[in-house]
Amino acid sequence: MLVKCTNALQTMLSLSTSNLPAHAADLDDDALLDIVQRQTAGYFWEGAHPVSGLARDRQKTTGDPANDLVAIGGSGFGIMAVIVAVDRGWVDRGAALFRLHGMLDLLERSPRYHGMLPHFINGRTGETIPFRRKDDGADLVETTFLFQGLICAREYFAENAPEEHRLQDRVNALLSKAEWGWFTRGNRELMWHWSPKHGLAMNSPIEGWNECLLSFVLAAGSPHHAIDPEIYHQGFAAGPGFRNGREYYGISLPLGMNFGGPLFFAHYSFCGLDPRGLIDRHTDYWDQNVRHTQINHRHCVLNPHSHHGYGPDCWGLTASHGPCGYVAHAPDRDLGVVAPSAALSSFPYAPAEAMHALRGFLTKPRNRMWGRFGFVDAFCESRNWYSRTYLAINQGPIVVMMENHRTALLWRLFMGAPEVRRGLARLGFTSPHLNRDLARAGPQ
Template sequence: MTNAKPPQRSDEALLDLVQRKSFLFFWDGAHPVSFLARDRTGLESDAEDDLVSIGGSGFGVLAIVVAAARGFVTREAAAERLMAMVRFLERTPSYHGLFPHFMNGRTGATIPFGRKDDGGDLVETALLFQGLLCARAYFNADGVEQELRNHITWLWSEVEWSWHARDGRKALTWHWSPNNGFSIDVEVRGWNECLIAYVLAAAAPRYCIDPIVYHAGYAQSRTFLNGRTYYGLELPLGPDYGGPLFFAHYSFCGLDPRGLVDDYADYWRQNVQHTVINHTHCVLNPGGFKGYGPSSWGLTASDDPAGYMAHAPDLDNGVISPTAALSSFPYAPAEAMRALRHFHDDLGDWIFGRFGFVDAFSQTHGWRAETYLAIDQGPIVAMIENYRSGLLWRLFMSDPDVRRGLTRLRFRSPHLGGQT
């Protein structure tokens, strides 16, 4: 009698499994008091501290919406969980309506990200509201769903995006602190993961920015326009070789890049080119790293043997981050599925566990992360869903405020009734 290999899951069954497992990071692994997303947690046990991530919680909201739609949890349980999260956020300190990067999930107190970074974080707040606006669109029934929508709308209307462009600033400022003001003085300029912040700042119902802040700020960075060729592929925007792949994921968990065009780029083409350059680099493997190839690719910001690193083709030390390939399903589905098969079927005993894939691994270094990370698990759930059904793209792009913001910034999209 031979030991037969278990039958391989179908592609659809494997996608279900990975979405469900990654979602559990935000459900079973959520903070037990606030139900917000822990920044990271271990392979076998949850973090012992109370640190939660605001941007990670935004991705968690998206994951909960997907879970309700897929039947991983009931719609009622999802709405109740989100209501508890929103009520907790209402009781925490905010900074002109913005939230900090980290907070204490038990008390709501701000946990400084840095010595002067102890106040509002514009980009983390944008990632949170990308999720909350999708939830507001999805949960459209009466009862607790109506209550949830009302509370999200109140939080959304209180965010003073314009505060971060005050005193004539031509770009949004990333941080503001009640103790240090704007002294960090980091302007949000592109190309990077921050497009969502400008769209929401232009979409805000009360405290919106003037569109000139986008055109004269975000779009005028030295690394915004590119137009050069890498591995035979022209890259419209961004740094050399495109940078880490999360640039193509974070803003586009809600923003639908299909047919999305403005004065500067076609964002579908931008994200596809960025993804293919990243994939091609790993296939060609100029660094000679062990394990790289068509079935094992994907460079982005993640945990690393030395701590944390924004991996990219021009900053490559042999570390593969599963979220990079798996969150790229909309842009390179065949290549992403090949990577998923390899990660799960060949390496799964090493890198697949209770909340899906570990944050990163390196066969060159014989290393795997002993962590799951919120900002990497969340996009896996969201972007696989957008590949499978377009759900989050439809929800976000149907929001009247979002549509207003995109129109104010001169974007064109099929969702806005225009042709590209």
């Protein structure tokens, strides 16, 4: 019944139009943002797995993949994209609720490892699909991004209606099973992976500046299985590659690896965490993300490796497909591959530069740059290569971060959640969101 109903809803509520208007370059900024957001959100509506509604890990520019691989983290970003689609009137609220309950049907049946989900599951059966040989169990970071989306959905669908109450209860039940404290090794580190066959053999503590800040916020804020805040300060924030302080292209970078690393560091955790005024003993996270974005932009403008196409209207290095496979592209790992997600997910930090890039992407070969789910994952003009795929973890942040730039919708939802506020407070963060009454967050 789910497949039949879902297909009917997709027919009635199609987001994608497959082609940009011929006059797209002449549209004003808001109209252009509408088109890009709506088309990209189609990845998570028409392009979702036909049984569960979860996000396929990747999609092709033509035709669906012949597999059932869905991404747990990508599904979290996809849930947030669906919320945007509802709020903008592109998807019916009831249809979105139906879709979310379908997702939860499978997630509740899927194997969980001390409450955590793996990187990939089968979108039809829910079974774990190993990411690599020893990575066949819990993935805390991918689960974090799923929870980010589910928390936003719980906060958004909060009307006094039975199906919305039921959604809230189901999300809370899933969150309550996450045994964050079990994944701490010696109460010193939070571990990224755990396998029922191999235990902690991957030996992957979450440390150093990367995309994982949100895992510590949710782990510290859990009402049932919270971690000691010192695991954040003495583990993650004391790890190699956390502090920087050096200058790149004349811009001082507070945290992270040389040149800042791939731009998804400034996106994934901050789809929900509002970095504006978010400060702890380590840094100001708005400042961190703006500077990281500026370094990435300036590198592409200066183009020290003379890659074809780079400039103010063509910039953005992050993890993506490329001629040599999937690579975490960055200024110090620059293979000439630009990912539209890097610039378009940076609208909050560099709106003028991001809009310049968006309009620049429209000047590229339209039939190779744009398709049924928006801009393709990446391109390399030096090698005349354009991806024929989209990735969930790149398409989702485009929709979400554009919306945060425009209305701060996802930031408001997520920062109002009790476990988020409690986690931030326990870790010693300050934020304008925490200046409000913390009663919802419960005891500290």
